[in-house]
Amino acid sequence: MTPHVLSAQDLTKSYGQGENRFDALKGVSLAVGAGESLAIVGKSGSGKSTLMHLLALLDTPDAGTISVKGQDARSLGRNELNELRNRDFGFVFQQFFLTPNSSVLDNVVLPLMIAGVKPAERRKRGMEALERLEMADKARNKATDLSGGQKQRVVIARALVNNPSVIFADEPTGNLDTATGAVVEDILFDLNREQGITLITVTHDTDLAARCSRQFYIRDGREVSADELTSTTITTGASA
């Protein structure tokens, strides 16, 4: 069995209080092996994003434990947690989150700047990441001047620049047309295959989910089987 990069036991998380209380997660257990590509599949409000936030250590669960490479996340101090996220995690979001008026290169090297890497080294590694995504010629452009597909490549370059062991992708193709989306998917899966980066994708897109080595279906804060989820997806799919 491959060593687990991430494992979670009996996670629960709820928001609000009293009548407004909303249980986003009601006891979810999950283990992710190194080099795996995992799709967390569910519709809006299923708790899939909450689960990803907990796994990415952006939030703490109400109950349950999360271990990163065998270490309990609760034993980590605030600074250690920040350092771990900076060093081991990369993030790709549906809505890009690029700083509008900075150059593409400046956006890409943000994680390195946060880590305190020297400017010359930052530049070198930033350009390497951009070259891997064939975006080196756009390094000086402003992030706002790019097309959607180019933006998402920049975001992937940013996620890659610190050589993470895990990339979290939240609806990575949600804002892209089918053709561009397919290219972005190819890039992500190539990284997974060729560099052994663990890929955790949150999506409601069943085609994207199918390309992953494993799927984790979630509905109303609980893990469900693929059939259970599909039945609901069909009935509500029309509105999506």
Place this chain on the structure above:
Amino acid sequence: MTFGDILRSAISNTFRSKVRTALTVVAIFIGAFTLTLTSAIGAGVSDYIDKQIGAIGGDDLLTVSPAAEAGASDDGPREYDPDGAATQGNFTLLSDADIEAIRATDGIDKVEPAAMLAPDYIQYDGGTRFELSVNPMIGLADADLAAGRQLEDGSGSPELLLPSSYLEPMGFTDAEAALEKTVSIAVTDYAGTRHTVDAVVAGVQNDSLFGDGVGFNEDLRTEMDALQKTGMPAGVPSGYITSVAYLSTDISAEELDGIKSDLADQGFTGLTVADQIGAIQTVINGIIGVLNAFAVIALIAAGFGIVNTLLMSVQERTREIGLMKAMGMGGGKIFALFSFEAIFIGFLGSALGAGVAMGLGTAISSVLSNTVLSALPGLNIMLFTPAAVATIIGVVMLIAFLAGTLPARRAARQNPIDALRYE
């Protein structure tokens, strides 16, 4: 994130919303501009007063006079005391014994009685004769000179300092022309004989508020005093209106108070120059203080502008902050990022404000010195010192930092998930 990166990012973030930053900078500019001007006026006026104090006497001088007898009006007329101190007019005079007593006081190095010199006129090269009064203060160590040098005591040659208002009437083209020229001063003795004394012009003194009259060096005073007393009948009350005590150097404020109270116990009043014109300075400092207070109020209002600007900035950049936190940036560094932004806005406003104030103030000051204030030579109404300007910029940056703490704290506490939740 290194310190340099935080600084660079903060500065470039400042220019992201240019209009908003510019408006906030203008608010700070107004405050800093006003504060720089008012404090420069304060500095200019007190510098002038300090020069005037120099004209009356140095800081290490104490004017010692007999203590005023209080309470006479309440208790009716005082009985005549034949052994009491001699008087002249309304003044009680200091006797030679008094001078000795003052000399014996701890902390006083030297005492010089101020003789009443009453010269008749001053004349240059057989020209017009002019009345003159003698500057009663002796220690003209720091006279505010337009040209020449300070008086030298004990040089053996009589020297004097000429007020600049005497130059033209006496026939000198300018201050330089009067230097080292010999002028004659006439004095009449008790017998009615007129004597003239020749003295060299050592320097030309700027007209001043206090140090009125011609300054004589010790040699000239001694000579004049001797001539004046020629043929003095016995029984004429002799004594001195006042005396000047030279304090030991490096005396502390407490020691000075001690000396004053020692003198008071012996029936003398000791006043430093600062005591004598302290009231004027207090009033001026009060006015400057009020003006400064207005400027500080403007700055505090500008501080709220900074709070507002940065709160909007934090609001707009919620996602960016969240992203940086998700990528492992600590709250402390986010706080530093926004604090530096506030400090930089403060720096921009205050540096521009102080710079413009210096340029404008220097111009206005020189125009005023040549027109409205030309009667007061040596007065620069506004005096800009690097230390004062640096202090103002520092204070504004501190206010900006304090204003920035509220938005910066809000940014630092932001939850990274807020940026990521968009469902």
